[in-house]
Structures are given as structure tokens and as C-alpha cells.
Amino acid sequence: MPPVEILLFVLFVFIIPLLLYCGLKRILNPIPLWLFPLFAILVIDFIYTGVFSRSDTYGNDLVLFTLCLLISTFAVISPYPAFEKRIRIKNSWIVLCSAAFIGATLFLMTTLGEIYVGRPWPAFSSSLPLTGWIFDGLVNLLHASDLVYAYYSPVYRTLWVCGFYLEILVIAIVYYAVLGRRFPGDTNTGRQ
Secondary structure, three states: OOOHHHHHHHHHHHHHHHHHHHHHHHHOOOOOOOHHHHHHHHHHHHHHHOOOOOOOHHHHHHHHHHHHHHHHHHHHHOOHHHHHHHEOOOOHHHHHHHHHHHHHHHHHHHOOOOOOOOOOOOOHHHOOOOOHHHHHHHHHHOOOHHHHOOOOOHHHHHHHHHHHHHHHHHHHHHHHHHHHHHOEOOOOOOOO
């Protein structure tokens, strides 16, 4: 049997984005643009408060892994309703899976670094190239580095997840804009 992490990766790349988008599109058509950022805020709150924390280390890491993949999924789906009609590719599965793969891969690449027990967390810019420097600058500006970079700081975890969400959101917007430019769809449907 494959490891649970691989199963979660496949699930959050190929199945969950499309199910979430199609299910919500069936319930709420059109999907409001504020809905997925609201879901992301709720998941970030779960990460900060540690509601789903477990006593064993592997279980706790698995819960954080799942919640971060869920954040990535929300960031990938958030801008898609605005670009859906501008992209000629009618199979949403291809577009969403490609973007979800980019998000999940970026998550795996940004979490490859190690932290040693008792050592402070690394700077945000080391794992988040697009948005990390903003958070590092704010932390330095507010002189809050002792609070934020302390070992196992919930503030660091929360800011990292917010930066990760924004990073995937920016990448998804650029990806959908490029697809809309490369494969332009009919934006005048229903108008005479």
C-alpha cells in the first residue's frame, strides 16, 4: 500500500478540486469570488488554533499536510470562476488539475527544509519567494522577530500558511490569465 502522503497528494490534485468546484457550481451558480478565500480563512484558523492537533507527531504532521493541501486547493479554485468563460478549454478537470498540481508541488518543495529542535524558524523568503519577503519585512518593521521566529511558533505557522495561500493564488491567476490569452474563449455568450 502506498504511503498516506502520496494518496493525499493524488486526492488533492486529481479529485478534490474538481469535486469541490463542480459541487459548488451546482449549488451556487455563479460561484461568488469571496467563497473560497472565506474557506481558506477558516482552514488557517484551524491551523492556528490547532483544533485538529493530535498527540502523536506523525498524526499531527499528517493533519497539517492535509490542511495545507486544502489551502492550496482553495487558492487554485478561487480565481477560476472569473476566468472560466475566458478559457476555451471546456474540460475543467484539465485546467484545475494542472493548477492543483502546481500548487501541491510548490507545497512539497517549500517544506523540504529542516528545523532542529530549539532553533528558530527560517525566514519566510527562504520558502515563499513571491510573498515571503513581504512577511519578513513586516516582522522586521514591527520588531516581532522573537515572537514570530521562535521555535514552533503558531504565529509563524499562520503567517506561513497565509503567504502560501497568496503565493498559490498569484500563480493560479497568472496561469489562468495565460490560458485565457493562449486559448481565448467566447466571452459574449448569450449576447445579441
